[in-house]
Amino acid sequence: MHGQGFNQGSVVLLTLHSPRQKFFGVLLELNASGVELRAAPLESLEDLARQLRAGERAGASTLFFPMHRVEQMELDAAVGELPSLSDRFAAQSGHSVEAVFGDNAAEESN
Secondary structure, eight states: OTTOOSOTTOEEEEEETTTTEEEEEEEEEEETTEEEEEEEEGGGHHHHHHHHHTTOOOOOEEEEEEGGGEEEEEEOOOBTTBOOHHHHHHHHHSSOHHHHHSHHHHHHHO
């Protein structure tokens, strides 16, 4: 992922303020009005992984956040020996981030 910018399909961690929240997911759109993601709250990520591992029906939501709430957005990537959130999620859930949060995931959950 080195050198990659924020493009449609990028896996990101979004930090919001007022109230402070963090979401993990796939970037659908980024423009001056806000950020659209297929995502889950960061604090729910392990529960989501457990549900998927158990074979339960679970997935991400399509969310829009206005730009005035966005504090920070970062690309998900491994740091040194620490795995990325994507790698940890895949190991815990048995499913890739793309399968759960990607464009096809929205169609499959309907």
